Amino acid sequence: MRIILLGAPGSGKGTQATLLRDRMNLVHISTGDLLRAARAAGTPLGLKAKEVMDRGELVSDDIVLSMLEERLHQPDAQDGVIFDGYPRNFAQADALTCMLAKMAMPLKAAILLDVSHAVLLSRLAERAKKEGRADDTPEVIANRLKIYHDQTEPVVGYYQQRGLLSKIAGEGSMEDIYAQIAAVLKN
Numbered sequence: 001m002r003i004i005l006l007g008a009p010g011s012g013k014g015t016q017a018t019l020l021r022d023r024m025n026l027v028h029i030s031t032g033d034l035l036r037a038a039r040a041a042g043t044p045l046g047l048k049a050k051e052v053m054d055r056g057e058l059v060s061d062d063i064v065l066s067m068l069e070e071r072l073h074q075p076d077a078q079d080g081v082i083f084d085g086y087p088r089n090f091a092q093a094d095a096l097t098c099m100l101a102k103m104a105m106p107l108k109a110a111i112l113l114d115v116s117h118a119v120l121l122s123r124l125a126e127r128a129k130k131e132g133r134a135d136d137t138p139e140v141i142a143n144r145l146k147i148y149h150d151q152t153e154p155v156v157g158y159y160q161q162r163g164l165l166s167k168i169a170g171e172g173s174m175e176d177i178y179a180q181i182a183a184v185l186k187n
């Protein structure tokens with residue numbers, strides 16, 4: 001089973017992907033985590049991505065796609081995957097459609113976690129206090145939310161047109177949100 005989790009920064013994609021990984025035995029592929037690991041390892045690609053991520057902008061499609069492709073070809077990713085943070089624009093959505101078709105891996109669903117702007121801001125501010133992620137400053141959060149609105153939100157329509165989209169209310173307890181996702185995947 002292959003699932004995409006869509007949603008704004010702070011909507012809970014990573015949180016729900018972790019629950020799905022643990023409970024449904026799926027592999028969690030987060031392009032944000034792959035990029036942060038490349039940064040931490042100091043690879044040329046990671047260093048190139050660092051400045052872009054610190055501004056809250058999107059890393060180039062080529063870099064992200066090559067990382068994703070490499071991860072998707074690893075043996076553990078053959079049976080089931082949750083895509084978290086990818087795709088973020090139409091070019092990435094098209095690239096994923098092509099890649100999955102080539103690998104004969106049908107997409108089961110694209111799940112949108114719908115969360116209000118106020119709740120997103122409060123969750124990210126709370127995380128900033130606890131974890132100090134470099135891109136959780138007020139200015140960078142504002143830029144990430146703008147880029148989500150301008151470039152990623154339109155991708156929702158891409159999956160809606162293909163009959164793959166389910167919209168979930170992403171506010172409330174993590175368990176309630178998980179239960180809604182599980183119900184979508186059962187159908």
Ligand code: AP5
Pocket residue numbers: 007008009010011012013014015016031032033035052053054056057058059060061064084085086087088092123124126127135144170171172173174177
């Ligand atoms: P990425 O790591 O993907 O970050 P993001 O999309 O901004 O998402 P977040 O991690 O902030 O939020 P989330 O939706 O995962 O929510 P979470 O579960 O963490 O990307 C970072 C950067 O990498 C990008 O800006 C870009 O530069 C680059 N990048 C990544 N992918 C790329 C791509 N495909 N192309 C180009 N560039 C790319 O939850 C947030 C907080 O809320 C947590 O503290 C959590 O505990 C809390 N929370 C979650 N659910 C609940 C709940 N139900 N109730 C209360 N609190 C909750």
